[in-house]
Amino acid sequence: MASSGTAVSLSNVRKTYRIGEPVHALDGVSLEVPRGSYTAIMGPSGSGKSTLMNLVGCLDTPTEGTVVVGGRDVGTLSDRERTRLRGTEVGFVFQTFNLMPRLNAVENVALPQLFQSIDRDERRERARNLLERVGLGDRIDHMPNELSGGQRQRVALARALVNDPAIVLADEPSGNLDTDTEADILDLFDEFHEGGTTMLVVTHERHVAERADRIIHLLDGKIERIEELDGAGGSQAGSPAGRESGGGDE
Amino acid sequence: MNPLESLRLAWRSIRGHRLRSALTTLGIVIGIAAVIAFVTLGASLQAGVIGDISPDDQRNVYGWAAEPDSEGGPLAGAQPVFTQDDLEAVEDLEDVEAAYGYATLQTQAISNGEETVAQGSGMIASGPSYIREERITEGRQFEMGAREAVVNPAAANQFEENVSVGDTLTVAMLGGQQTEVEVVGITDNSEGLSPFEGFESSPRIYVPTDPYYTEQASMLGIGAGGGANTGNQSGAGGDAGAGNQSVTGGEARFLAIIVEAESADQADIDAARESTTDYLESDASDASELLGDDLEVQLQTSTELLGQLQDVLNLLQNFIVGIAAISLLVGSIGIANIMLVSVTERTREIGIMKAVGAQNRDVLGLFLTESVILGVIGAILGTGLGLVAGYLGVQYIDLPLVYPLEYVAIAIIVGIVVGILAGLYPAWRAARTDPIDALRYE
Numbered sequence: 001m002a003s004s005g006t007a008v009s010l011s012n013v014r015k016t017y018r019i020g021e022p023v024h025a026l027d028g029v030s031l032e033v034p035r036g037s038y039t040a041i042m043g044p045s046g047s048g049k050s051t052l053m054n055l056v057g058c059l060d061t062p063t064e065g066t067v068v069v070g071g072r073d074v075g076t077l078s079d080r081e082r083t084r085l086r087g088t089e090v091g092f093v094f095q096t097f098n099l100m101p102r103l104n105a106v107e108n109v110a111l112p113q114l115f116q117s118i119d120r121d122e123r124r125e126r127a128r129n130l131l132e133r134v135g136l137g138d139r140i141d142h143m144p145n146e147l148s149g150g151q152r153q154r155v156a157l158a159r160a161l162v163n164d165p166a167i168v169l170a171d172e173p174s175g176n177l178d179t180d181t182e183a184d185i186l187d188l189f190d191e192f193h194e195g196g197t198t199m200l201v202v203t204h205e206r207h208v209a210e211r212a213d214r215i216i217h218l219l220d221g222k223i224e225r226i227e228e229l230d231g232a233g234g235s236q237a238g239s240p241a242g243r244e245s246g247g248g249d250e
Numbered sequence: 251m252n253p254l255e256s257l258r259l260a261w262r263s264i265r266g267h268r269l270r271s272a273l274t275t276l277g278i279v280i281g282i283a284a285v286i287a288f289v290t291l292g293a294s295l296q297a298g299v300i301g302d303i304s305p306d307d308q309r310n311v312y313g314w315a316a317e318p319d320s321e322g323g324p325l326a327g328a329q330p331v332f333t334q335d336d337l338e339a340v341e342d343l344e345d346v347e348a349a350y351g352y353a354t355l356q357t358q359a360i361s362n363g364e365e366t367v368a369q370g371s372g373m374i375a376s377g378p379s380y381i382r383e384e385r386i387t388e389g390r391q392f393e394m395g396a397r398e399a400v401v402n403p404a405a406a407n408q409f410e411e412n413v414s415v416g417d418t419l420t421v422a423m424l425g426g427q428q429t430e431v432e433v434v435g436i437t438d439n440s441e442g443l444s445p446f447e448g449f450e451s452s453p454r455i456y457v458p459t460d461p462y463y464t465e466q467a468s469m470l471g472i473g474a475g476g477g478a479n480t481g482n483q484s485g486a487g488g489d490a491g492a493g494n495q496s497v498t499g500g501e502a503r504f505l506a507i508i509v510e511a512e513s514a515d516q517a518d519i520d521a522a523r524e525s526t527t528d529y530l531e532s533d534a535s536d537a538s539e540l541l542g543d544d545l546e547v548q549l550q551t552s553t554e555l556l557g558q559l560q561d562v563l564n565l566l567q568n569f570i571v572g573i574a575a576i577s578l579l580v581g582s583i584g585i586a587n588i589m590l591v592s593v594t595e596r597t598r599e600i601g602i603m604k605a606v607g608a609q610n611r612d613v614l615g616l617f618l619t620e621s622v623i624l625g626v627i628g629a630i631l632g633t634g635l636g637l638v639a640g641y642l643g644v645q646y647i648d649l650p651l652v653y654p655l656e657y658v659a660i661a662i663i664v665g666i667v668v669g670i671l672a673g674l675y676p677a678w679r680a681a682r683t684d685p686i687d688a689l690r691y692e
C-alpha cells in the first residue's frame with residue numbers, strides 16, 4: 001500500500017515467545033494505520049495488544065513479517081536507528097504515566113528532546129507551550145508526586161507530543177483514572193487528533209474505544225474483526241452495531 | 251546527548267541520595283587523603299632538609315673510607331684513615347679549593363663564666379671555610395691552629411647571659427679534661443651546615459680540627475698510627491715507603507673529610523673528586539696504607555647523600571601509596587556496588603528514557619558521569635582532608651610547609667579514573683537494559 005498516507009503498516013506480523021512451548025503473542029497480523037486516523041485496539045487480556053504497541057512503537061521487532069513506521073521497515077534497522085525512529089516518530093502514553101520522578105513537569109515533557117540534542121531553551125519553550133495546551137500552564141515546575149493522576153497523564157501526553165511524532169501510542173491511558181479525569185484526557189486525545197496527530201489507543205472499555213474512527217478487535221494474537229465507527233466519533237456509536245468490516249485473517 | 255546535560259541529570263540523582271553518595275565516596279576520600287597527607291609531609295621534609303643546602307655547599311664533596319658495599323648513608327662503616335698531611339696534599343691539588351678533616355667532639359658540659367650547661371656532642375671540628383662567611387652574622391671564621399670557635403645562635407642563647415663575640419667558653423671534654431675556646435663568630439641560624447651534622451636545628455660550636463681534634467684524638471688513641479684499631483691494616487700496607495713516614499708519633503687520623511671543588515659545576519666537582527681519589531689511593535698518601543684492599547674512599551656531594559635519604563623516604567612513600575591503593579580499590583568497589591544498586595532501582599527510569607529515544611550511549615554516559623562525579627567528589631574531599639592532615643603534621647614536626655600541588659591534580663585524575671572504572675560495568679548494564687522489560691519492572 002502507499003506509504004505516503006500511511007503512518008504505520010504491519011504485514012503478516014508474527015511475534016513468538018519461546019519459553020518452553022512457543023507462544024504466538026501475535027500471529028499473522030496485517031494492518032494499515034492511515035495518517036491522521038484514530039484507531040482503538042480492544043481485546044481480552046493476553047490477546048497481544050501491548051505486544052502490538054511495542055512493535056509499532058519500535059521498542060521491539062517482529063519474529064516474522066514487517067512493521068513499517070514513518071516509511072521505514074523497523075525489523076531491518078539497527079538498534080540505534082530504531083531508537084532514533086522511536087524518539088522522533090512515536091510518542092508513548094502509558095497506563096502508569098511513567099514520568100521521571102526527579103524531573104519536574106516541564107523537564108519531563110522536554111525529556112525526549114534532550115535525547116535529540118535540542119537546545120535547552122528551545123526545549124523548555126516547547127514543553128511549556130505543550131503544558132499550556134494540556135491545561136497545566138500553572139504546574140510546570142511541579143514534581144510528578146505533586147500532581148494528581150489526571151495531571152500526570154496530561155504531562156505524559158504532552159511529553160508524547162513533544163517531538164511532533166507521526167503517531168501517538170496509548171496503552172490503557174485511562175486505566176488508572178476516574179471517570180471525570182478520563183473524560184478530560186480523552187477530550188485532549190480528540191483535540192490532538194483533530195490537530196492531525198495519528199492516535200492508536202489500547203483500551204478495555206467500550207466507551208473509550210468509541211472515541212476512535214475504528215476499533216480493531218484482537219483475539220489470541222489475531223485480528224478478530226475491524227469495527228468502523230461513524231466519522232463523528234463519540235457517543236452516538238453507542239449501539240454495538242457500528243459498521244463492521246471483515247476480520248483480519250479469517 | 252550533550253555532556254553538560256548528562257552532568258546536570260547525574261548530579262541531580264546524586265543529590266537525591268545525599269547520605270548514600272557521601273558514604274559511597276568514603277573509601278576514595280580516605281585513600282586520597284592518606285596519599286596527599288603523606289606526600290605533603292614528604293615534600294615538606296624534603297624542603298626542610300634539602301632546602302638547607304645553600305648553593306655554596308653544593309661544591310663540597312664529603313668523604314670517608316669504608317668497605318665498598320657498606321650501606322646506611324654518610325659515614326656508615328667508616329674507618330679513620332686520613333691524616334692532616336693527606337689533607338694538605340689534597341688541598342694542593344689543582345682541582346681542589348680546600349680540604350679539611352671533620353670530626354664531632356664528644357663533650358660533657360660547656361661553661362660560660364659561672365654558668366654551665368650539659369651538652370653531649372655539640373662541638374664540631376673542621377676547617378675554617380666549613381662555615382661560609384656569608385653565614386656569619388657577627389665576627390669572623392675561626393683560624394686553624396687557634397683556640398677559637400664559631401657558635402650558632404642556639405648555642406649562644408642557651409646561657410642565661412647570651413654568648414657574644416669575644417667571650418671565652420670552657421668545655422669539659424668526654425675524657426674529663428678542660429679546654430677553652432674564644433668565640434670569634436656567630437652564625438645566622440642554628441641549622442646544620444652539612445649532611446655530616448644533619449640539618450636539624452640544635453646548639454653547635456664549630457672549632458678548628460687543630461688543636462681540638464688533634465688533642466682529643468691523641469688522648470683517646472683514635473686513628474693514631476699503630477693504634478690498636480688500625481694496627482692490622484697498617485701492617486698490610488707496610489711495604490709502602492710513605493706508610494712509615496705517616497707513623498710519626500700518634501698523628502691524628504680523620505674519619506671524615508670535606509673537599510671543596512672550584513665551583514658547584516658538576517665538571518669541577520667531578521674533577522675534584524677524581525683527583526682526590528687518585529691521590530688518596532696512590533702510594534704517595536698516608537691513607538693508602540690503611541685503605542688496603544678492603545676499604546674504598548667514598549666522596550659524595552650533599553645532594554648525592556640526600557639522594558640516599560630520599561630513597562628511604564621514597565620507600566616509605568611507596569608503602570603508604572600501596573595502602574592508599576588498597577583503600578582506593580575498596581572505594582571503587584563501593585562505588586561500583588552503589589551504582590549497581592542504583593541501576594536496578596532506576597530500571598523503570600531507564601526504560602522510560604529509552605522509550606522516549608535515549609540511545610544506549612546516552613544511558614551509558616549518564617551512569618558513567620554519575621560514578622565519575624562520585625569519584626571526583628571523593629577525590630576533592632580526600633584532597634582537602636589530606637591537605638589539612640598534612641598541614642597539621644607539618645606544624646607538629648615543625649617543618650616548612652610545602653604543598654605538592656601536582657598531587658592535587660593527580661588526585662582529581664585518580665578520582666576520574668576510579669569513577670570510570672567503577673562505573674563501567676554498572677553503566678553498561680544500564681545501557682543494555684531492554685526498555686520493554688524495564689517498563690514492565692515494578
Ligand SMILES: Nc1ncnc2c1ncn2[C@@H]1O[C@H](COP(=O)(O)OP(=O)(O)OP(=O)(O)O)[C@@H](O)[C@H]1O
Nearest residue numbers: 017019023024025044045046047048049050051052
Ligand atoms: N516477554 C515475554 N515473554 C514471554 N511471553 C510474553 C512476553 N511478553 C508477552 N508475552 C505473552 O504474549 C501474550 C500477549 O501479551 P500482551 O502483553 O501483548 O497482552 P495484552 O493484550 O497487552 O494483555 P493485557 O490486556 O493484560 O495487557 C501473552 O500471552 C503473554 O504471556
Ligand SMILES: [Mg+2]
Nearest residue numbers: 049050051171
Ligand atoms: Mg497490555
